[in-house]
Amino acid sequence: MRTKHLILILIGVIIATLVFIVFGPAGEPNDSFKHIVVQTHQQLKEFQENLRVGLERKKLELDPKYLLLLGFTSPLSTKDDASQQPAESGKQKQVQTDVPVTSKRELQQQQLMAGRGQAAEQELLLLQQVEQKSQRKRITTPYNNTKSNFTIVSYVQEGQVSSVILLAQNIAAKLPNESLLIYDLGVSEEQLRSLNACCNSSRCTVITYDLSEFPSFVSDQRTHAYRPIVIKDALMRSKSILFLENCMRIRGSYRDLQQLQNRALVAGVLGWNTPTAVSSRTHPKMFDYFESDAENFIFLRMVDLDVVFFADTLFVTEKIMLPWLKCALTMECIDPIGAQSNGCKFNKKPLYRYSGCHGYDASAFNIVLGLTWHLDDTKYSLSSDGTKENLFYKETLEQAIKILESRRRNNSDTSDHPFTED
Structure with a gap:
């Protein structure tokens, strides 16, 4: 109950203070009220500026590394982006990113070969297996060979x-x-x-x-x-x-x-x-x-x-x-x-x-x-x-799974798969 009374008293004091600030003594200029108006105006201007900046940030941009991965190597393609890199620079970047990996692998192999006997050989074999497995996970580099027609x-x-x-x-x-x-x-x-x-x-x-x-x-x-x-x-x-x-x-x-x-x-x-x-x-x-x-x-x-x-x-x-x-x-x-x-x-x-x-x-x-x-x-x-x-x-x-299961059971019924029908 005491807490409730204290909260009510505090709210009353705040309201009275606000009324005094807003209206102030009669006939006297209210500097506090002017200050509040100025601050509010500044905050509105800041909000409008932040909103404008936020809309500008919605302009679409693409990281140059993604441009290279997707084959956008022409300066015309990247004219709206911060960095313009021709095809040669893309190839150079690819070579540069591959060098540290190769150097690291060679260093690991040298360390393992300098190790102790059979354990080192087994560890080297395991490393090679991991590398072979990761090759399937590598992204396809931009294709630049002969194109097919269709x-x-x-x-x-x-x-x-x-x-x-x-x-x-x-x-x-x-x-x-x-x-x-x-x-x-x-x-x-x-x-x-x-x-x-x-x-x-x-x-x-x-x-x-x-x-x-x-x-x-x-x-x-x-x-x-x-x-x-x-x-x-x-x-x-x-x-x-x-x-x-x-x-x-x-x-x-x-x-x-x-x-x-x-x-x-x-x-x-x-x-x-x-x-x-x-x-x-x-x-x-x-x-x-x-x-x-x-x-x-x-x-x-x-x-x-x-x-x-x-x-x-x-x-x-x-x-x-x-x-x-x-x-x-x-x-x-x-x-x-x-x-x-x-x-x-x-x-x-x-x-x-x-x-x-x-x-x-x-x-x-x-x-x-x-x-x-x-x-x-x-x-x-x-x-x-x-x-x-x-x-x-x-x-x-679901239909595809059912069709393949039927074929595995040597089911000759083709009614499930209408692509052979005219």
Whole structure:
């Protein structure tokens, strides 16, 4: 009770003091009140300045080391970045980073050989085994050899091998003369052996790509920030690519695919749009990083990334891949605070309002496309009016596992797998 009385008395004293400060003696200038006004005005100015600085910090930048890993060696590609390094400097940097590792390894070997007998030899053998194992974990260096004309590209993560095996079989059956490039993003040794056993022809290649050189959030399956990395690396290996999620299957003919490929070579990017507005599937904070606003995208249809054609042109590299990768490698851009991948509410009116469900890399991709083509989706996408379903279809991971298990049991029933059906 005493504590309550003391608190009430203290509150009364504070209120009386504030009243005295504000009103003060009649007819006398109130310096305290003026001081409060001045301080408040200064704080407001500081808040506005901090807000302005905060917005400026939302400009996308990319660390030069990531530019080199992704093959951006042209001064044109890095003109917006603080440091511009040509291809030669990138190679020099790579050599310089490799030298200390080699020197350290040689030093360890010399120390071990100078050790005591059999124990030293066993330790050296163990060191070599660890090095051989770590070679698989090394990131793929930028590709600069001869490019193929066209490649189908996908990726596989832990637990998805069944799906990508069926994709490889689907491509071999429908498009036997086309190359398939599969990016291993961290499957186990056992699953990798299973994949290599299936992908054992000259038309099928598995590349182990280690994402650990990039920020840790890039590997998050929720954000899919690794997809633009895979696509950029594939574009260094081929003049044009068809990127497929490993759950997608082809049912169209080679002629259909070739027509789309020719159109993609002209446009640079070609996908299929959906009825959903970009503003409905994009967290409002992502637009700040592209110096735009959600209201500009309320009538722009969103292109999904299940099936997309890309051409390796300077236009695509500079205008599409570079800004897309800058966002994908900036956590606050690709994954704004409050973003989530589920809980979509598309019944909100108007329908272009943010649904509460963020598209992460797909959202960034669509913002870049919209800004590049001035919000005209006919320049880079086709309408999903049934043409996509005539050419492609989706097979869930659960279906893929079931199909492979049936085949292992020598089950001849093919009704579970419709890709052989016309």
